Amino acid sequence: MAEIRLGPSGLPDAPSFEDAAASLGARGYRACEIGFAGGFWLDYDAAPALRAALAAEDIALSVHAPLAAFMGHVGREKKFKMALGMLDHTAGVAKAAGAGLIVFHPGFLLGRERERAIADVVDQLGDLRKRLEAKDRLVPFGVEVMGRVRELGTIDDVLAIASQVDFVRPVLDFAHMHATSDGAYTGVDAFAAALEATDEILEPDVPFHIHFSDIAYANRNETKHLPYGEGTLRAEPLRDALTRFERPATVISESPDEKSTQTIGAVLLGESAARRSS
Numbered sequence: 001m002a003e004i005r006l007g008p009s010g011l012p013d014a015p016s017f018e019d020a021a022a023s024l025g026a027r028g029y030r031a032c033e034i035g036f037a038g039g040f041w042l043d044y045d046a047a048p049a050l051r052a053a054l055a056a057e058d059i060a061l062s063v064h065a066p067l068a069a070f071m072g073h074v075g076r077e078k079k080f081k082m083a084l085g086m087l088d089h090t091a092g093v094a095k096a097a098g099a100g101l102i103v104f105h106p107g108f109l110l111g112r113e114r115e116r117a118i119a120d121v122v123d124q125l126g127d128l129r130k131r132l133e134a135k136d137r138l139v140p141f142g143v144e145v146m147g148r149v150r151e152l153g154t155i156d157d158v159l160a161i162a163s164q165v166d167f168v169r170p171v172l173d174f175a176h177m178h179a180t181s182d183g184a185y186t187g188v189d190a191f192a193a194a195l196e197a198t199d200e201i202l203e204p205d206v207p208f209h210i211h212f213s214d215i216a217y218a219n220r221n222e223t224k225h226l227p228y229g230e231g232t233l234r235a236e237p238l239r240d241a242l243t244r245f246e247r248p249a250t251v252i253s254e255s256p257d258e259k260s261t262q263t264i265g266a267v268l269l270g271e272s273a274a275r276r277s278s
Contacts, residue, residue, distance in 0.1 A: 003248040005060050005207070006265045007031030008258075017046075017053040025057035028265060033103065033252045035064035036090060047096035055098065060250060062142070062209065063094040065104040071128060072107035072121035072152065080124065087128055091137040101209055101250075103142045103171050106153045106161060117152050122164045129167065142169045142209050147176030147222030154180065155194055163201045170198045171209045175225060175254065178233045179217030185233060191241035199245055208249040212238065212264060213256075228260035235267035242268075 007029040014020035024032055032054065034042070042050065054061050069086035073079055087104065094102050109117050125141075132138040143161050146153025155170075155177060162170045172194055178185040185191060198208060214231040216223045228235075242249055251268060253261035 002242075002246050003207075004242065004268055005031040005248070005250045006261075006268055007033065007059065007250075007252060008261050009033050009035065009064075009211075009252050009254045017050045018056075021053035021057045021059060024054075024059055027258075027262070028269070030058060031060045031062070031250045031252060033062040033064055036066045036086075037064065039066075040089065040093065042093055042097065044093060044096050047093050051096070051098035061097060061099045062101040062103060062250065062252065063090060063097070063099045065090045065102055067105060070105045070107035070121075071124035072110075072117055073124065074110050074112070074120070076124070076127075084124075084128060084131060087141075088131055088135070088137070091132050091139055092135070095137050095139050099139070101140050101142045101169070101171075103144050103209070105146060106143050106157060109150075109152050114152065114157065118157055118160050121152075121161050125161075125165045125168060129165075138167060140167055140169060140206075142171035144171040144211070145173045145176050147173065147179045147215075147217070149180040149220040155197070159197055159201060169202060169206065169209065171211065172198060173211040173254075174238065175211065175213045175215035175233060176222055178231075179215050179222040180220050182220050183217075183232050186237065188237045188240045191238050192244055195241055195245060199247055202247065206247070208242075208245075208247055210238075210249055210251045211254050212251055213254040213260070225254050225256055227257050228255055228263045235264045239268050 011020045012023045066086050069083045143158050145155050145158050158170045162168045214226040214228045214233050216226050253264050255261045
């Protein structure tokens with residue numbers, strides 16, 4: 001099986017970036033995803049210090065863009081321009097921090113047919129490309145599978161977008177996919193099918209980027225992330241599916257507690273994470 005890097009969503013509370021990175025390393029983590037959903041708390045001046053601290057612990061960083069920073073607006077008006085600016089700013093900070101990927105949401109149908117909405121996302125990502133290339137901050141972006149069954153963001157939508165835009169990759173959120181499939185992700189084959197479809201459009205050696213946690217859902221829509229074991233999504237079939245591929249993987253736990261993330265890590269990595277943190 002290829003390398004798996006596991007880590008949490010968010011930095012641990014600590015007095016400094018060095019302390020936060022050391023805490024991640026001591027817990028056996030080799031990845032971390034920070035987010036700007038609540039605003040840009042990291043600036044250009046501080047980002048290099050985070051980069052150095054994480055590099056010292058061999059921790060791969062990804063960044064989640066603000067929730068409003070999506071492409072695929074019905075028109076290129078105020079909300080589109082604001083989203084473009086937020087993605088631009090995210091890319092600048094992410095590059096300064098050494099992030100390997102920026103995760104963003106695909107947006108909404110907004111009354112359009114699915115094919116039209118996907119085409120608009122692809123078209124507007126062209127605007128983003130031009131803006132970022134002009135500033136030398138065109139970094140890889142990852143479009144995330146979403147957790148609402150009647151909105152834009154199914155795995156097929158994400159694969160369609162990523163297959164048409166060369167700086168965009170799929171981000172497989174198996175909690176969301178479990179919710180929208182009414183709990184179908186219980187066996188290895190379901191995980192492997194999603195990974196195989198993603199593997200076909202990723203460049204060689206680019207890792208799978210995966211979000212994982214247990215999940216509550218109703219009417220095939222996600223409701224909340226759960227402590228591991230309280231729902232029906234399990235890490236064993238993901239682990240076994242990943243063994244079918246030579247491609248490395250980064251798995252970000254979106255679990256609400258540290259114990260759940262450690263349990264997921266013990267399944268995916270064996271006992272190595274637990275031994276490293278002891």
